[in-house]
Amino acid sequence: MIITTGDRPLTEVAARAERLAERLGVRYIARGNLSMNKLFSRYGGAEVLVVLLEGVRLLRPDRPQLQFHPSMGFVRAKRVLKGDGDPMLDSAGMAPGDSVLDCTAGLGSDALLFAVRGGERSCVTALESSLPLYALLAEGMANYTSGIEEVDAALRRINVVNSDHQSYLASLPDGSVDIVYFDPMFREPLEDSAAISPLRAYANSASLSQESVLAAVRVARKAVVLKEKRGSGEFSRLGFEEMLRPGAKTSYGVIRIDQRS
CATH class of the missing domain: 3.40.50.150 (Vaccinia Virus protein VP39)
Incomplete structure (x- = not known):
């Protein structure tokens, strides 16, 4: 699993994502201009966790995304x-x-x-x-x-x-x-x-x-x-x-x- 952010994240969101990756012992990748497809192909990993300002998403290349919501x-x-x-x-x-x-x-x-x-x-x-x-x-x-x-x-x-x-x-x-x-x-x-x-x-x-x-x-x-x-x-x-x-x-x-x- 790797952790990244959405496009053009606020500084506080990027910092949160980095702290989470460090706590979990997984890689943090700065998003930059990478699409999700390019991120998967360049860095691999079975899952990508995307940290957002008031939310978070979990993605796999071959599966529907999961987004946290109490539903x-x-x-x-x-x-x-x-x-x-x-x-x-x-x-x-x-x-x-x-x-x-x-x-x-x-x-x-x-x-x-x-x-x-x-x-x-x-x-x-x-x-x-x-x-x-x-x-x-x-x-x-x-x-x-x-x-x-x-x-x-x-x-x-x-x-x-x-x-x-x-x-x-x-x-x-x-x-x-x-x-x-x-x-x-x-x-x-x-x-x-x-x-x-x-x-x-x-x-x-x-x-x-x-x-x-x-x-x-x-x-x-x-x-x-x-x-x-x-x-x-x-x-x-x-x-x-x-x-x-x-x-x-x-x-x-x-x-x-x-x-x-």
């Missing part, structure tokens, strides 16, 4: 700020101040919802094992401006970590997080999901293991939550109670920690 997470966040319920938050039983470990951050929409509901006293950690996605997510959350102060503050509060969930869970003490959340790549994709399809080129496609679920149960104080396609066999395979929603294509499965024998 439906922004719409859901506005509803939560108005006091409406949200199926994920309700399934998790999340209360203001709860801590959350999002084990499969992706583009961060769910982490944003947890941070909005949790408020200033909560601690939301979002794990992303893919370095390109981590870079996109960390830079995007630190600089994206939504126009709503509470949403921007929630994005800045999220602790984004470049790690796989297995090793991160193993490092945590028993009962150290209120809620552990998984949203892995579905075993049977929803082919009409325009937001998820480009993500598949970068994300970890491995199925969730029973060992990971057991580790999450050890770490969680309140609940472990899994998002999957409605009726997926993953819920029963991994020991989750599926919370069916009328008309929904996806479901949330829950393991309530206070109900363990």
Whole structure:
């Protein structure tokens, strides 16, 4: 992966891109007059992360670009700020101040919802094992401006970590997080999901293991939550109670920690 900027970047944007490249241990290339095609052909690299004033993009020569945006997470966040319920938050039983470990951050929409509901006293950690996605997510959350102060503050509060969930869970003490959340790549994709399809080129496609679920149960104080396609066999395979929603294509499965024998 290499990091660059858009055309004629402000000095502060170029400096930000250089700092990010140094922190990640990857190459920074000053954009100059290079087109993206010329940049790829001259410098190689599987991905290019483009740092912009209030955004960031991730590109591959053979894939649609990914741009950081909370997408439906922004719409859901506005509803939560108005006091409406949200199926994920309700399934998790999340209360203001709860801590959350999002084990499969992706583009961060769910982490944003947890941070909005949790408020200033909560601690939301979002794990992303893919370095390109981590870079996109960390830079995007630190600089994206939504126009709503509470949403921007929630994005800045999220602790984004470049790690796989297995090793991160193993490092945590028993009962150290209120809620552990998984949203892995579905075993049977929803082919009409325009937001998820480009993500598949970068994300970890491995199925969730029973060992990971057991580790999450050890770490969680309140609940472990899994998002999957409605009726997926993953819920029963991994020991989750599926919370069916009328008309929904996806479901949330829950393991309530206070109900363990």
